[in-house]
Amino acid sequence: MVRFSGALLAGLGQTLVSLVRGVGTQAMVLAAAIGATLRGECDGDELKSALLRLGLGSIPVVVSTAVFVGGLMVVQSAPLLARFGAESYLGWGAGFGILREVGPVLTGLMISGRVGSNNTAELGTLTVTEQVDGLRALAIDPAGYLLAPRVWAIILTTLVGTAISMIVALLGAAAAGLFLLHVHPLTFYNGLTSGMLTWLDVLHGLAKAFAFGVVIATSSTAYGLGATGGPPGVGRAVGSSVVATAVLIFAMDALVSMTARVQ
Amino acid sequence: MTAGPPSGSSSGPSDPNSSPSRRALRGSDYAVALSTVREGDVQPMPGFILPHDESRASLLVTLRATFSSLSHTQPSAVVTQAYELGVRSLPFLCLVLAFVGGIIVYQAGIQAMRIVPDTSGIGPGYIELLVRDLAANLTGLMLATRVGASIAAEIGSMKVTDQLDALRLCQADPVAYLVAPRFLACVLVTPILTIIAGACALASGTLVGALAFDIRPQNFLDPRFVTFGGLVTGFLKSAAFGFAIPLVSAHAGLYTRVGSQGVGDATTRAVVGSSIAVIVLGFFIGALMHVLLGGA
Numbered sequence: 036m037v038r039f040s041g042a043l044l045a046g047l048g049q050t051l052v053s054l055v056r057g058v059g060t061q062a063m064v065l066a067a068a069i070g071a072t073l074r075g076e077c078d079g080d081e082l083k084s085a086l087l088r089l090g091l092g093s094i095p096v097v098v099s100t101a102v103f104v105g106g107l108m109v110v111q112s113a114p115l116l117a118r119f120g121a122e123s124y125l126g127w128g129a130g131f132g133i134l135r136e137v138g139p140v141l142t143g144l145m146i147s148g149r150v151g152s153n154n155t156a157e158l159g160t161l162t163v164t165e166q167v168d169g170l171r172a173l174a175i176d177p178a179g180y181l182l183a184p185r186v187w188a189i190i191l192t193t194l195v196g197t198a199i200s201m202i203v204a205l206l207g208a209a210a211a212g213l214f215l216l217h218v219h220p221l222t223f224y225n226g227l228t229s230g231m232l233t234w235l236d237v238l239h240g241l242a243k244a245f246a247f248g249v250v251i252a253t254s255s256t257a258y259g260l261g262a263t264g265g266p267p268g269v270g271r272a273v274g275s276s277v278v279a280t281a282v283l284i285f286a287m288d289a290l291v292s293m294t295a296r297v298q
Numbered sequence: 299m300t301a302g303p304p305s306g307s308s309s310g311p312s313d314p315n316s317s318p319s320r321r322a323l324r325g326s327d328y329a330v331a332l333s334t335v336r337e338g339d340v341q342p343m344p345g346f347i348l349p350h351d352e353s354r355a356s357l358l359v360t361l362r363a364t365f366s367s368l369s370h371t372q373p374s375a376v377v378t379q380a381y382e383l384g385v386r387s388l389p390f391l392c393l394v395l396a397f398v399g400g401i402i403v404y405q406a407g408i409q410a411m412r413i414v415p416d417t418s419g420i421g422p423g424y425i426e427l428l429v430r431d432l433a434a435n436l437t438g439l440m441l442a443t444r445v446g447a448s449i450a451a452e453i454g455s456m457k458v459t460d461q462l463d464a465l466r467l468c469q470a471d472p473v474a475y476l477v478a479p480r481f482l483a484c485v486l487v488t489p490i491l492t493i494i495a496g497a498c499a500l501a502s503g504t505l506v507g508a509l510a511f512d513i514r515p516q517n518f519l520d521p522r523f524v525t526f527g528g529l530v531t532g533f534l535k536s537a538a539f540g541f542a543i544p545l546v547s548a549h550a551g552l553y554t555r556v557g558s559q560g561v562g563d564a565t566t567r568a569v570v571g572s573s574i575a576v577i578v579l580g581f582f583i584g585a586l587m588h589v590l591l592g593g594a
Contacts, residue, residue: 046389103581110584111431148569156562164558266458270451270561277443277569285397292401
């Protein structure tokens with residue numbers, strides 16, 4: 036038992052140390068991307084192709100997740116509603132969860148899994164096959180050609196993806212409410228717009244999405260550029276990238292929730 | 299050296315490198331190698347059930363292959379994997395669940411204060427939600443990320459470096475040797491991890507309740523809303539996740555495309571696939587239990 040808890044503590048410490056180290060690297064990635072963009076070196080064609088590849092490619096995943104997230108919210112609140120007989124509050128409850136918490140976080144996690152790890156895999160492949168050094172040898176700055184377009188594309192994808200998933204998840208919640216709890220969609224809509232939810236809540240969710248986008252973009256890029264040791268190294272980099280991103284997403288979630296306290 | 303006569307005294311018209319004596323030597327080498335492998339610690343494995351060509355591959359085929367090789371799994375390998383996949387995910391799981399627990403209690407507290415300044419229902423409601431949904435769903439999602447990525451990266455790396463073919467050459471079926479131990483370990487470990495991580499979320503929720511809203515822990519830790527059905531729902535979910543995650547991820551790893559980007563792509567597919575599996579299974583089990591328990 037002592038040995039077990041010792042291993043647990045050591046693991047926790049390792050996780051924290053690697054997180055702090057990772058955050059430092061990510062700040063450098065973000066600084067490089069912003070610097071390259073300010074100097075006007077952000078490659079337009081690369082940005083377009085990154086938006087198509089990473090952005091459009093993740094829409095199916097985001098939409099299919101969102102439908103079930105909406106349903107999940109309804110199923111979760113079902114016993115509470117049955118206990119208090121408060122069916123008119125279903126729209127408010129589901130809307131609150133989807134707009135402020137679960138929607139942004141789950142969309143962030145899915146985009147991290149789909150877009151972030153794709154980005155890590157691509158950059159990791161370029162790194163282990165020494166193509167990044169090849170770019171430098173051709174006097175092309177990797178910051179403007181590789182980093183900046185991907186970082187902006189991922190941040191934009193996370194924002195737009197979260198907005199889409201909010202709408203889809205609300206539709207999914209309304210459908211689940213109708214079929215599982217027999218709550219009429221109009222009742223759901225009225226609960227949603229009864230005034231307890233405002234556009235500030237939507238803004239709150241989008242602020243989180245922006246923070247998650249920055250985290251996903253920088254951490255996936257940092258881990259990709261740090262990959263070593265051939266194709267297995269790329270796989271390892273993808274694994275540690277998604278894990279670190281997940282922790283950071285929840286940390287950012289706590290941070291935004293606690294600072295942006297809506298009265 | 300360039301165009302000189304062949305070094306051996308080749309009698310036939312064929313290539314000098316494949317002279318009869320050499321070929322015989324090689325063949326006997328193989329026979330010796332195979333016989334030592336058969337006698338050694340590698341148990342006879344079931345036939346190579348898994349189709350090698352991708353066109354016939356499907357999750358169901360992998361599932362069937364995994365099941366038929368379960369009886370050949372070495373217990374020591376399962377223990378190793380339970381440590382690698384389970385114990386080593388624990389810090390990550392505890393960290394995330396503690397964060398989420400704190401946030402949820404905080405948000406629920408703010409909402410409760412907005413409507414009625416009554417915080418007595420937060421603790422019991424939170425515990426009920428934790429037992430029925432949250433602990434299982436979040437642990438599942440986090441395991442899909444951590445365990446899914448590691449299984450796919452490991453098996454995928456072995457695929458692109460031809461180590462799966464090397465296993466086949468040693469009469470060891472990759473499914474029985476690699477997939478089945480991971481599968482068994484995940485199935486066994488996921489419910490336990492869910493309980494530990496849920497306890498972390500409970501502790502942090504209690505702490506936030508006490509610090510931010512002055513709820514006394516003895517009032518917060520009140521399991522009066524927890525039902526037997528809720529417990530069963532939570533357990534069913536974690537069991538289903540422990541079943542689905544290793545399967546989806548191992549499938550992605552086994553069919554990694556050879557090439558420098560293959561392993562990365564396989565890891566991506568594993569994370570996305572098992573996350574979606576967790577969300578979809580969570581919804582269906584939740585809905586099913588809701589209907590079964592007659593909550594409508």
